Amino acid sequence: MRGNIYRKKFHHIWNLILFLSFTSLLFTACNSGDQSDATQNLEPLPPVGDSYFTEITKPAGIDFVHSVGDHHMDNLIESVGGGAVFLDYDQDGWIDLYLSTGSYYEGLSKGEPKEGIFENHMYNNLKDGHYANKTKKTKSGDRGYGMGMTVGDFDNDGYPDIYISNHGPNVLYRNNGNGTFKDVTSKAGVAGDACSVGAVWFDYDNDGLLDLYVGNYIKFDPDYDYHYPPDGFPGPMAYDAETDILYHNLGEGKFEDVTQEMGVFNPEGRAMGVGAADYDNDGWVDLYVANDHMINYLWHNEQGKRFKDTGISTGVAFNQMGEGTVSMSVDFADYDGDGLLDLFVSDDAYCSLYKNLGNGLFSEMSRPAGIAQPSGQYVGWSSSFIDYDNDGDLDIFKINGELKHLYGQEDQIFENQGDGTFLDVSADLGPYFRKDLVGRGACFGDYDNDGDIDAYIVNLDSEGVLLRNDKGNNNNWIQLKLVGTKSNRDGVGARITVTSGDLKQMTQKKSTNGYLSQNDPRLHFGLNKHEQVDRIEIVWPSGVTQTLENVKIGQVLTVTEP
Numbered sequence: 001m002r003g004n005i006y007r008k009k010f011h012h013i014w015n016l017i018l019f020l021s022f023t024s025l026l027f028t029a030c031n032s033g034d035q036s037d038a039t040q041n042l043e044p045l046p047p048v049g050d051s052y053f054t055e056i057t058k059p060a061g062i063d064f065v066h067s068v069g070d071h072h073m074d075n076l077i078e079s080v081g082g083g084a085v086f087l088d089y090d091q092d093g094w095i096d097l098y099l100s101t102g103s104y105y106e107g108l109s110k111g112e113p114k115e116g117i118f119e120n121h122m123y124n125n126l127k128d129g130h131y132a133n134k135t136k137k138t139k140s141g142d143r144g145y146g147m148g149m150t151v152g153d154f155d156n157d158g159y160p161d162i163y164i165s166n167h168g169p170n171v172l173y174r175n176n177g178n179g180t181f182k183d184v185t186s187k188a189g190v191a192g193d194a195c196s197v198g199a200v201w202f203d204y205d206n207d208g209l210l211d212l213y214v215g216n217y218i219k220f221d222p223d224y225d226y227h228y229p230p231d232g233f234p235g236p237m238a239y240d241a242e243t244d245i246l247y248h249n250l251g252e253g254k255f256e257d258v259t260q261e262m263g264v265f266n267p268e269g270r271a272m273g274v275g276a277a278d279y280d281n282d283g284w285v286d287l288y289v290a291n292d293h294m295i296n297y298l299w300h301n302e303q304g305k306r307f308k309d310t311g312i313s314t315g316v317a318f319n320q321m322g323e324g325t326v327s328m329s330v331d332f333a334d335y336d337g338d339g340l341l342d343l344f345v346s347d348d349a350y351c352s353l354y355k356n357l358g359n360g361l362f363s364e365m366s367r368p369a370g371i372a373q374p375s376g377q378y379v380g381w382s383s384s385f386i387d388y389d390n391d392g393d394l395d396i397f398k399i400n401g402e403l404k405h406l407y408g409q410e411d412q413i414f415e416n417q418g419d420g421t422f423l424d425v426s427a428d429l430g431p432y433f434r435k436d437l438v439g440r441g442a443c444f445g446d447y448d449n450d451g452d453i454d455a456y457i458v459n460l461d462s463e464g465v466l467l468r469n470d471k472g473n474n475n476n477w478i479q480l481k482l483v484g485t486k487s488n489r490d491g492v493g494a495r496i497t498v499t500s501g502d503l504k505q506m507t508q509k510k511s512t513n514g515y516l517s518q519n520d521p522r523l524h525f526g527l528n529k530h531e532q533v534d535r536i537e538i539v540w541p542s543g544v545t546q547t548l549e550n551v552k553i554g555q556v557l558t559v560t561e562p
Contacts, residue, residue, distance in 0.1 A: 045129045045468075051430030052388075053455070053467045060466050061131045062097070066440075067118045068461045069102040069145065070109040075233050077108055077167050077195060077220055079404055080272070082458040083148025083441035083516030087160045089138070090179055093556070094125035095445050095520050097456060098162060099464065100146030107222055108145065108167060119143045120164065129448050129468075140181045142171045148441055148516025152201030152210045154249060156489040160521070163212060165196035170214065174253070190255050194242045195220055198330075201511040202276035202285045203488045204262075205304035206541050209249035210488050210511075213264075215271025215289055216242030232404040236270050236292040243267045244274075244289065263306045264299055273515045275330030277508050278493060279341045280360055283543065285493045288316070290327035290345055300360075310360065316343060319352045320364040320372075326379075326403070327352075329515040333385035334506045335394045336420055339497075341508060346380030346398060346515070355420075371396070371414055374424040378409050382442040382515035386453045390475035390526030392503045393418055399439035399457055399515075406461060408436030432467060443513070445520025451477040451554060453524060458517075476527040476553045482509055483560040486542040491561070493541040496523060500530035500553075527553055 043059040068078040081102050086095040099121045104113035119141035123131035135141040144166035151160045159175035169191040173181035185191045190212060198215040205211070218239040227234040246264050247255040259265045264287070273290040280286070284301035291297065295317045299307040311317035319325050325347035332341045340356035350372035354362040366372040378400040385394040393416040400409035410433055414422035426433040438460040447454045452472025457465045478498070482491030494509045505525055513519040527533070533551040540546065540561050551557065 042130050048470045052428070052469070052471045053430040053432055054470055055432050055465055056129075056468045057464065057466045060129060061126075061133070062123060062464065062466055063133070064099050064101075064121045064123075065463050066099075066101045066458055066461055067103065067114055069104045069118070070111050070113055072111065073406055073461060074110055075108065075220070075222070076218070076236060076239075077145070078102060079460070080197060080217070081145070081147040081167075081440065081516070082460055083146070084443040084456050084458050084464070085149050085151050085162075085518040086443045086445035086447065086456070086520045087151045087162070087518070088521065089122070089160060089175060090124070091159060092125075092127075094127050094449060095447055096125050097123040097131060097443075097447075098140065098149060098151075099123075099458060100149055100164065100441075100516070102145050103143050105145040105167060108220065117143070120146055125447065134179075138180055140173055142166075142173075144168055144171060147197045148199065149518065150199045150201050150212075150512045151518050151521070152492065152511050153489040154201065154210045154212070155253060156209070158489060160490075163190070163199055163201070165199045165214065165516070167195045167220070169193050170196050184253060187253055188255050189257075190214075190247050192216070192245060197272050198274035198290070198516060199512065200274045200276045200287070201490075201492060202287070203493055203541055204246075204285060204301055205248075206284070206487075206493075208484070208486060208488050208542070209251055210490065210492060211249045212247040212255065213274060213276070213287055214245045214247070215269075215274040216244050217270055217272070217292070218242060237294075241268050241270050244269055244271055263308065266297070266309075268294075269297065270294060272328045273330040275332060275510065275512055277332035277341055277510055278495070279332065279343070279356060281340075281495070283541075285541075288330050288332075288343065290330050291324070292326055294324040296324070296327055296345065314360055315362040315364065316352075316354050319347070319350065320366060325349055325352075328381050329383040331384050331513055332508065332510065333394050335385060335416060337393065337504065339506050344383055344385065344396060346383040348379045348403060349376060351375045351380055351383075351398075365420070368421070370421045370423060374412065374414075378412070379403050381440050382517050384442070384444050384514045384519060386444050386519075387524065387526035388413060388453055388469065388472055389415070390452060390472045390477050390528065392505065392526050392528040396422060397442070397444060397455065399442045401438035401440060401460060406438050408438050410434060410436060411439060411457070432465065437465070438462060441515055441517040443517045443519050446479065446522070446524065449556070451479075453520075472526070476530055478525050478527060478533055478551065478553050479556045480523040480525075480536070481521070481556060481558045482523070482538070483558060484540065484542075485561040486544065487540045487561055490521065491540065495539040497537045498525045498533060499535040500527050500533050503528060503530060522556060
């Protein structure tokens with residue numbers, strides 16, 4: 001009997017030891033450098049105040065810090081990276097956040113590496129205004145030297161996949177549909193081994209499969225060091241260029257390099273941002289490449305059979321003074337409501353706002369539109385057309401930061417005045433816009449599903465910023481989620497027109513937006529005070545036209561291609 005009592009006491013003591021050991025291990029895991037699956041102590045979010053935009057990064061659970069890899073920014077490659085994407089990787093109706101960072105890279109980095117593990121981060125939306133770091137659980141923490149990303153459902157299985165552009169081999173993560181990703185780069189044949197910066201998914205031949213264009217930058221030579229000392233390090237024209245690559249989606253998870261066959265081979269480009277949209281309404285998606293310190297390209301899609309560079313003939317190769325600038329960001333949108341896609345390209349000077357005149361011609365309007373002068377003192381990186389105040393016209397959110405030094409600059413919002421001009425209203429929108437930060441990539445979307453556009457900004461070698469929009473939904477809105485059937489599943493390339501009374505808006509579904517980044521996959525329309533959407537017309541890439549009438553506002557509407 002006494003032996004049984006001793007055995008029971010020993011059993012209880014052993015269970016207590018195991019419990020205390022497990023608790024200790026759990027505590028250690030939660031406080032280690034990798035908190036991908038750690039339990040978070042969520043802070044309450046700041047209440048809505050007087051500011052239009054409220055900074056909520058840390059209370060929302062985002063602890064991402066971008067890195068250039070080593071302790072000093074001492075070369076051109078380290079100065080250009082850092083992208084952000086909003087995506088719904090688990091298809092629960094709430095947009096998640098994926099962020100890229102640099103890491104110590106042999107032949108690029110100098111000195112000692114920073115302490116810790118530097119990898120891309122995936123944050124899952126918890127549906128209550130907070131995010132949780134799920135990098136480890138999702139198996140999406142690429143540790144290459146990250147530049148940016150582009151997101152697209154390349155296999156049409158209903159779950160978004162991620163292509164990561166790196167200095168060195170790129171990575172294609174296939175979404176398994178169960179909250180995890182798989183590296184399928186080798187099978188797909190899309191790794192490359194260059195210095196890739198911008199990339200974009202688009203269906204250039206309208207076969208229902210997303211193809212991929214990868215913009216490559218320079219052939220970096222770590223031994224070349226001839227430069228003007230105040231510049232910090234040599235610029236892009238000191239190095240040979242890299243050739244961009246166009247990959248054709250063959251289906252079954254495989255791609256083919258068709259760069260030369262499709263006429264986009266150019267060994268002289270130094271691509272930064274890239275974007276894709278059908279600017280001339282001919283039913284075939286075209287490509288724009290923003291190059292660094294040189295002429296930009298507009299590749300016109302010749303009915304899926306070949307591309308032709310029309311940058312000079314259309315008027316979008318140079319800025320208003322006929323110069324090739326340090327071009328970064330690319331975004332297409334109809335800012336003036338005439339049914340034609342215009343183009344905004346941010347750079348290190350006055351930026352370029354190209355108004356689409358039709359018939360394959362553009363006119364550069366940065367100065368008369370009121371953008372050039374306020375932009376002149378900044379270096380513009382990621383920029384996107386968004387309707388931040390839901391008044392029914394598109395504004396411009398522009399991210400700024402010094403080129404070759406970790407010197408901060410204020411970001412800007414240009415509000416559309418409705419008469420072809422814009423006004424810099426940044427100073428009126430909150431304390432954030434008085435901060436000097438070294439901005440790079442940025443994504444925009446409705447992270448809290450309240451009907452207005454929020455933002456996440458990547459800052460070079462520093463903490464990023466999540467901005468919550470607290471006043472945009474004072475006006476009405478609707479959002480559309482497209483589901484292609486005959487067309488690609490994402491509906492990339494679809495043209496959408498939304499009419500509410502006298503307010504008529506046209507947009508096109510894109511993948512990449514701005515610089516190295518991608519916005520909310522749902523299409524957002526501010527409706528001002530209109531109480532109903534009278535008509536929605538969607539022209540799908542397949543050629544099918546779909547019409548909806550008398551649609552309720554204030555909802556995220558899923559529209560499936562007939």
